[in-house]
Amino acid sequence: MIKVLIFLLLQQAEKVRATWSVTFENPDHCALKGTSVEFKCSYSYPEDESVRETAWFKGMLEDDTWKRVRLSVLPSYTNRSEYQGDHINNCSLVLHDLQEDDTGHYYFWFDTNKYGRRSKQSVHLSVTELKASIRPIRVRAGDRVTLECTTTCQNHRTIWFRDGRRVTELEFHAQTEHDGNYSCTIEGLNSLQSDPVALDVLYSPLNVSIEVSGSGPLLVGSSVTLTCRSAANPAADTYTWWYRRDVSNSSLQLQEGSGQVLSISSVELTHTGAYICQAGNPVGQSRSAEVLLTVEDTVHPFIVLGIGIKVIFLLVLTPFIIWTW
Incomplete structure (x- = not known):
């Protein structure tokens, strides 16, 4: 029972x-x-x-x-x-x-x-959490770069952004335009991105140019300032100025002085010529295109002629005025 x-x-x-x-x-x-x-x-x-x-x-x-x-x-x-x-x-x-x-x-x-x-x-x-990594994070222009987004979640498609814009290539040869902050996320969750990682692309000076202060012809005794501009990473830290007195002569002569700014406090006729600046950083160096400076005499021939005509006119007119009076 x-x-x-x-x-x-x-x-x-x-x-x-x-x-x-x-x-x-x-x-x-x-x-x-x-x-x-x-x-x-x-x-x-x-x-x-x-x-x-x-x-x-x-x-x-x-x-x-x-x-x-x-x-x-x-x-x-x-x-x-x-x-x-x-x-x-x-x-x-x-x-x-x-x-x-x-x-x-x-x-x-x-x-x-x-x-x-x-x-x-x-x-x-x-x-x-998503973790973005760049290998390597500092490169010279032309070096190969690889982007990697890691997470413990599997079977999710990750996407990348550089400074907020979509990136499609995960492996590339670095160029100046690739410099920026990169982040990744899972497709469909664009509002939740990883912490940004900066890619630092090093390159020699680009677009080297000369900026001339003032405008119009240079007169003997006046001043002029030439500034060397460029885009570089790291920033250009060495500058050399070149000029040639005769534009038709291709031989270059080193202008005394260096630095980003070349100042001439009192120009002379001998300063007439084509100027070139060279900017450099640890990656390399580049030269600008020529900039032509033309220096003229303080007293222009037309000015002298005008003064002469006025003097002659006064010499002729003065006796006539006295006679009339």
């Missing part, structure tokens, strides 16, 4: 176990920091029972003991956990603004008018 009773009780317990369950659609999630994730979940129980309460728990190690802690009592989940389920069959949960500390195992629990049950299995969540 006792054996029969035990058998019936065990059979009843097995029947009860067979009629309730918790099922997770995806027991393993990987998501980016700052995004949201949904644990899709369903549960069942005997028809003669009704659900009174539901809750989600997180597995945590406290004092070397593994415990399940209700999310509602954890301050870090306040306003970030949203129960999407009901008291019938849906037990889905959404976590917002994910942080790295959210990584772990999550369990569902529900209580009916007869029993309280918790899921034996868990949902595991991994929260990761």
